[in-house]
Amino acid sequence: MKKTLFVLLISLSSFAFSQDYEAGIDYIVLDKPVKTTTGDKIEVRELFWYYCPHCYNLEPLINGWLKTKPSNVEFVRQSAMFSKRWLNGAIFYFVLEELNLVEKLHEALFDAIHTKNRRFNSKESFVDWVASFGVDKNKVEKAFDSFSVKIKVNKSKLNTLKYKITGVPVMVINGKYLTDATHAGSHTNMLKVVDFLIKKESKLE
Numbered sequence: 001m002k003k004t005l006f007v008l009l010i011s012l013s014s015f016a017f018s019q020d021y022e023a024g025i026d027y028i029v030l031d032k033p034v035k036t037t038t039g040d041k042i043e044v045r046e047l048f049w050y051y052c053p054h055c056y057n058l059e060p061l062i063n064g065w066l067k068t069k070p071s072n073v074e075f076v077r078q079s080a081m082f083s084k085r086w087l088n089g090a091i092f093y094f095v096l097e098e099l100n101l102v103e104k105l106h107e108a109l110f111d112a113i114h115t116k117n118r119r120f121n122s123k124e125s126f127v128d129w130v131a132s133f134g135v136d137k138n139k140v141e142k143a144f145d146s147f148s149v150k151i152k153v154n155k156s157k158l159n160t161l162k163y164k165i166t167g168v169p170v171m172v173i174n175g176k177y178l179t180d181a182t183h184a185g186s187h188t189n190m191l192k193v194v195d196f197l198i199k200k201e202s203k204l205e
Contacts, residue, residue, distance in 0.1 A: 021196045026189075027179040034162045034175040038074040042201050044194060045172040047080040047160065050089040055169045056114045058187045059107060065191050073198055077102070080168045081157035091144065092126060094152040098143040105133060173197040 023029050036043040046062065048055040066075060079093035080086060092109060096102045112118040112129065120126045123144055131137040143149060163172060170180045171190055177197045184190040 019192065019196065021184075021193050023177075026183055026185075026193050027173075027177050027197060028183065030163070030172075030176055030178060032162075034159070034172070036175045037076065041072055041074040042070075042174050042198055043076055043172075044069070044073055044174075044198070045076045045078055047078050047163065047165065047168050047170045047172065049080050049086055049168050050092055050109055050113055052168050053114060054181065054187075056110045058169045058190070059110055061187055061191060063107070065194075070198060070202070072202060077106075078159060079156055080160045080165075080170075081153060082160060087153070088120060088126075090153045090156050091149060092120070094149045094156075095126075095130070095140065095143045097152070098146060098149055099130075099135065099139065101130070101133075101135065105130065108133075174201045176201070 021027060036045075046058075048058075062075075069075065077093070079090040081090045093102070093106075096105050096109070109129075113120070118125070118129065120129065123141075127137060127140045127144060130140045163170065163178060165178070165180075167180075169187075169190075170178055171194050172178050173194060174197075179190055179193045179197070181187050181190055184193045
């Protein structure tokens with residue numbers, strides 16, 4: 001009897017710690033999967049906006065998650081584009097990407113906007129800010145006005161529409177599943193749902 005009770009308790013304990021998440025509640029299954037860009041690796045895509053406080057609050061959690069993500073996963077950032085109001089945020093990200101400065105200045109730009117109240121309402125203010133980190137000002141200006149950045153911004157607008165979202169931050173797993181704080185319940189749970197869906201996709205490989 002004691003042995004049976006012990007086994008039952010262990011089973012219940014294991015069940016408690018093995019969280020299952022449900023489609024339609026914790027995450028959404030996209031009606032039409034969106035093509036990924038990561039080849040054989042499972043794509044985890046974050047849609048964000050530099051001026052979004054929720055995206056700013058999620059950033060430290062993502063940085064922690066990146067240190068432990070599985071090797072078969074590739075993380076992709078996408079600056080969301082819904083309207084002209086979102087334009088500067090998208091341009092800023094793609095300028096940093098064009099100059100290979102995302103790793104160096106992505107978090108710093110979030111901090112500048114949300115802790116130092118920098119609005120970057122003009123091209124000049126953003127260019128000067130990037131240049132303050134020792135980057136050639138002419139290179140920043142050229143990147144800002146470049147055809148490749150314009151193409152990336154337009155592509156981002158089209159891609160944002162494909163996910164049929166209304167806000168950010170949003171995490172899209174392998175172009176098939178979408179989760180956000182509204183569905184997952186919190187930013188921390190968002191990443192737990194992401195891990196759950198990564199395991200789900202890994203079993204399909």
